[in-house]
Amino acid sequence: MLLAQFFTPMNVTLIILLASSIFFMRGKIRSDLVAICALLALVITGILSPTEALSGFSNPVVIMMIGLFVVGGGIFRTGLAKLISSKILRLAGESETRLFVLVMLVTASIGAFVSNTGTVAVMMPIVVSIAVSAKISPRRFLMPLAFASSMGILTLIATPPNMIVSNELEKNGYDALSFFSFTPVGLVCLAVGIIVLYFLSKIFLSKDDSDGQENKKSGKSLDDLTNEYQLHKLPHIVISDDSDMIGKTLKELKISNNYNISVVTVEKPGGGRFRKNVNEVVAGPNTLIEKGDVLVCYGKKGNINRFVEEQGFKIAETVEKETGIFDFEExxxxxxxxxxxxxxxxxxxxxxxxxxxxxxxxxxxxxxxxxxxxxxxxxxxxxxxxxxxxxxxxxxxxxxxxxxxxxxxxxxxxxxxxVTINYKAPVAATIMVLMVIAMVTNIVAPVIAVMCAAVLMVATGCLRNMEEAYKNINWESVVLIAGMMPMAVAFEKTGAAALISDTLVGGLGTYGPYALLAGVYFGTSILTMFISNSATALLFAPIGIQAAVNMQVSPYPFMFAVAVAASMCFASPFSTPPNALVMSAGRYKFIDYIKVGLPLQLIMGIVMILVLPLLFPF
Incomplete structure (x- = not known):
């Protein structure tokens, strides 16, 4: 009897959440597997029906996330993100302060439109190389880089919590947030982050704790091979239009035997606008020489010159490609x-x-x-x-x-x-701009705009094929969010959300809406240190709505508090993927995140509690 009274649906839901949180914190089991197990536990215990449990996989937020991973992959694959970042970062010159501010601004700007994990992945090598060139420890920049990717909450699509709270508002009959509703909040977060991190990183992260040992590599990069073998520009030999070689294969021509040089690739005339000017083909015995071809050869200079003179050809004046001596796309x-x-x-x-x-x-x-x-x-x-x-x-x-x-x-x-497909960068930029315009103007539903952009990334060749599109999707994050969404349904269905809301209102409501807002913000912030920001937003969004309704005030400042608190988690390397991504590269220890991240997280919370009601009145 006592057991039956204890194991009520609400208590079972809270127990499942507690167990999930413990497994999330320990990190020994994949987070997506934990989420699926929690979902199954809710079904097996009869708290949710199978339809309710699987509702997360058809949620527009989850579908939009899948599309955004593909769009982000296209932006990175075409080199667009790297191109923009590199050009802006050159403005830093030799100023450490200017470099720090630019790293933060550029990262946050890119993170406003694409995955923050992908943003850090593409920015990290750029920032490290610039820091090394400026003779500054990369440790000073890598942690701020990760934090800045989370601070870039300037748009609705910047982070999953933004879309989650907007969806929750719409579900409860309120107006959904617009594409740029988060811009003023994001600008405040970024300003606070730059100021606070500038001093904290200078105090705690400037010392390089490198032990001088380089990590072993499993292989050499293209640049490593090019430099190690001292490869330089290869002569590009233009075949004359009346040459006897036209229409013959390399096997028939026996260029290697006759001149002791190797034809390594053959450049053939290529496409039109937004396509490569030439297509490189690996030279083989059956490679056919055609009109307009250019032979990329390898050998002693004397042998090359003899070949050119005897055949009546000329050597083209070529500019070395950014990636090296070859077009490494194929x-x-x-x-x-x-x-x-x-x-x-x-x-x-x-x-x-x-x-x-x-x-x-x-x-x-x-x-x-x-x-x-x-x-x-x-x-x-x-x-x-x-x-x-x-x-x-x-x-x-x-x-x-x-x-x-x-x-x-x-x-x-x-x-x-x-290898980036650089000549497709204008196409990727156009697709991204059209997607943003469609979402801003509400021509179509945001999820449809994102899916259209994802399809266009593949159809226009910004991603090579669907296989590459699928590889760009972080399925662990998708399954995690889809699996944790039913937990929010269970919270509402069993009355757990109402209980927490009533407790917050009862405990803090008498002190006014600011105190209640602080409770919602720091409650979200604390939970985000142990489970993913998306899962936290899913759990606290309905609580924030309910708390505002109970106190008869506007839910908007509370929902922004949930979104911001869920994203601004810096005190742990495992709270967000970007934090974990820079840990090894920056040789950070857990204590480094406490020293730098915890003060920033507290200061950010205090500022948000004061600022949010000014931007979105109660």
């Missing part, structure tokens, strides 16, 4: 090692038919810390040789299956995924 570089039992040992590259066998070109050989870059065709391969190879990313990745002969270093497909 064609890549990698390093492989010759195995001791390989059939390639003691065979020359010509005798081994390397290009025919593996569909890649050898650009250089590293042996005993010496690099051989010319006259490779007749070079015998030795066990342990490191070969610099060039080919399509797919062909390079396929070498991973040839471990009897070669060992592929690193993960080439991951390197390929880092």
């Amino acid at each position: 064609i890549g570089l990698a390093e492989v090692f010759i195995m001791p039992n390989s059939k390639l040992v003691n065979r020359t590259i010509i005798d081994a038919h390397f290009r025919d066998e593996f569909n890649v070109n050898i650009l250089g050989i590293q042996r005993d810390n010496e690099y051989k870059m010319t006259d490779l065709q007749k070079e015998k391969l030795h066990s342990g040789d490191a070969l610099l190879i060039q080919g399509t990313w797919t062909d390079i990745a396929d070498l991973g299956d040839r471990q009897d002969d070669l060992v592929l270093v690193g993960q080439p497909l991951k390197e390929a995924a880092k």
Whole structure:
């Protein structure tokens, strides 16, 4: 009897929430799995029906989040975010203060439109390189970088809590928030953050605690390979329109045998506006030479000049690409090692038919810390040789299956995924602007505007295909939010939300709306330290509404308090993905987040409690 009285639906709901919070805090089980288990527990205990439990997966907020991940992926893939960031950050010059302010402003501005996790991911290498160039410890900037991505709550789509509170208002019969409703709040947060973090980071984060040991890499980047093998501009040889080579394959022409040079790629005339001017093709035996082609060759200067003079060609004056000597969109570089039992040992590259066998070109050989870059065709391969190879990313990745002969270093497909499609940046910018206009003007529902933009990112080639679009979606976050949404339904259904609201109003309401607002804000802020900001917003949004109704005041300042408090969590490295993302790169310890993040979180809360009623009166 006593057990039956204790295990009421409300208490069971609170127990499930408490258990979920403990698992979220421990972090040993994935957060999305915890959310699904909580959802199942609510169904098994009869608190929610299966339809109610699965309602989160059809919620517009969840669908919008999926679309925003795809749109953000397109913006990053085209290099648009990096282009904007790099140009603005150059304005900093040698001023540490100006650099700090610009890092915060640029990060918050990008974070206002795309995922804050993605924003930090693209900004982090830029900020580190600039800090190193300015001879300033990157630790000074990386934590503020992560915090600034959360402070960029300038738009409705900046963070999931923004969309969650807007959805909650609309569900309860109030006007939904507009696209720029959060702009004044976000500007205040950013101003407070810049001022407070400037001093806190200078005091606590300026010292570099690096132990001098570099993390081991699983492979070399494209820049690493280009620099290590001292690759420079390769001559681009323009084929004359009346050349006898036109219409023949490279195998028929025997350029390598006759001139001792290698044709590594063939540039063919390309598309129109917003498309590449040329298409690079990896040179192979069956590559057909056509009118207008340009041969990218590799070899001694004398041999190159002899080839050009005898054929009546000319060498084009080319500008080295930003990413290196090749267009790495389709064609890549990698390093492989010759195995001791390989059939390639003691065979020359010509005798081994390397290009025919593996569909890649050898650009250089590293042996005993010496690099051989010319006259490779007749070079015998030795066990342990490191070969610099060039080919399509797919062909390079396929070498991973040839471990009897070669060992592929690193993960080439991951390197390929880092390459930006820069010529598509104007397209991505146009799509992003159209999406924002559609959401601001309410031409269509926000979720439809986002989904249209996501489809356009794939259809226009800003993302290569649907597989890449799916890879850009953080499914853990999607499942977490969709799984925790029913918890908010259970809170309302069992009366837990009303109980917490009544407790807040009863305990703090007598002291006025400011005290109640403080209770809602810091209640949200404390819970966000232990579970995700989205889950916290889902739980406290109905509580904020109910508290305002009980006190007969406007719910808007309370809902903004929930959204801001859920996003402004800085005292833990695990409260938001950006906080965790910079922890290793900045060599931060948990105590660093307490020293810098906790004072900022408290100051931000006090300022918001004073400012929100001024912007959105009770």
